[in-house]
Amino acid sequence: MVNYRGSSLMRTSLTSKFLSRKQSPTAIALYIIFLFAFSIVIFLFNAGNIVEDKQNPIISHESHSQSQSQSQSQSQLLQVADEELWGAPSSHGLRPCVKPTSRYKAAQGSGHYLTVKSNGGLNQMRTGISDMVAVAHIMNATLVIPQLDKRSFWQDSSTFSDIFDELHFIKTLQGDVRIIRELPKELELVPRARKHFTSWSSMGYYKEMMQLWEDHQVIHVVKSDSRLANNDLPLDLQRLRCRALYHALHFSPPIQSLGKKLVDRLRMRSGRYIALHLRYEKDMLAFTGCTYGLTDAEAEELRIMRDNTKHWKIKEINSTEQRLGGFCPLTPKEVGIFLQAVGYPPSTLIYVASGEIYGGDARLLELMSHFPNLVFKEQLATEKELKAFAKHASQSAALDYIISIESDVFVPSYSGNMARAVEGHRRFLGHRKTITPDRKGLVRLFDELEGGQHREASSFSYLVRQIHKNRQGAPRKRKGPSPGIKGKARYRTEESFYENPYPECICSSKAV
Structure with missing residues (x-):
């Protein structure tokens, strides 16, 4: 110039x-x-x-070429992202393997009987029944079809045959354990050994319990959940647990039929869908003592419920500490932010598997603001189809279970019994994509986002994706006890066998 x-x-x-x-x-x-x-x-x-x-143009020919290259690169990234969002992790050739070894011998029953009172909700009862099949095998006992819990929070009056295919259960396990529908009439009035078996017990423990047969012909098991250890059990016993849960405990024909119809209807709507187990229900919030985002009146209502539930031993809970420790279910709002950060578009079809959401529609709107395409079973099924399941929470939960198992992606907002059971079943079926939120890590990021520390949505999304890249259901061995914990308490911290039945029931063998 x-x-x-x-x-x-x-x-x-x-x-x-x-x-x-x-x-x-x-x-x-x-x-x-x-x-x-x-x-x-x-x-x-x-x-x-x-x-x-x-x-002189604002963008040179060289810059224009770079721009076209960037556009192509972004297009490729979108395709990769779509695969990352919906594609199942590689199973590395692993398959279900539940056949017994050549050393395995079936239990004969030998005139000894186990009667069982299953406790808890649907999936707590399912895994408990599978444990009782294994216990009956160890103790060489005949298993009487278990009685289901009718006094839980849901007050469900369903019987075993209302929820499960009873005949299929008996026939499938006839090579493992003798199972009968009812105790023989001549034994109905015989005194029973009422036993509350110790949680997470070894095979040796139940061998010792066989001494009870010297004085009793019938043992009544008061609770069925978590009766067996997660680890250090014989291979054949672990595989029996898998045969019981995945092959024998099929849902009843009416539940199976409607469940398949609802899955088909979801596929017709969008081709693929996420099953979201939104564990934001009154009983769970009261049990965990989590009140973040609730009104004072709601927090007080939950406190009263916790105080009045006798078998919940912990009454005083610091909600803030619970949340920071990752022990609280994600709120509907947090779930929406999380799924958006992972990369799912607002048009994503999400099936909500849950009971009644605490706070009702007002809380769901916080999720729908991110993902308006939410679907509930009440919208998929007709009133006539659901009539038979009314006031039967366990049967309704069975429909949610089927839809969750068959989904393209499963996301639990809390690691409860259903979340663990569904994750384990999806692993067993070929490591179907399951994203388990790192609640402790997410709480920190949510609070930073709320405080304005993540002004760019891309930086927040990057951090969320980073901490979840290895939490999507890929094959891994079951986690052992938490470090530093000794004695029997360590068993409680082990990963549930039914959450990840690898390597005992998932291996490179082609045997099924």
């Missing part, structure tokens, strides 16, 4: 020097012509520069 101010000063200096001398008229005329010509040259030079600036 030309310095206009410098040119003006130069012209003034030349003029003053020239005029300071006495010059002839011809010389003066020549000087004027010179100045005029000089001015024209300066103007043309500057004009050339101005035209060049105008002709």
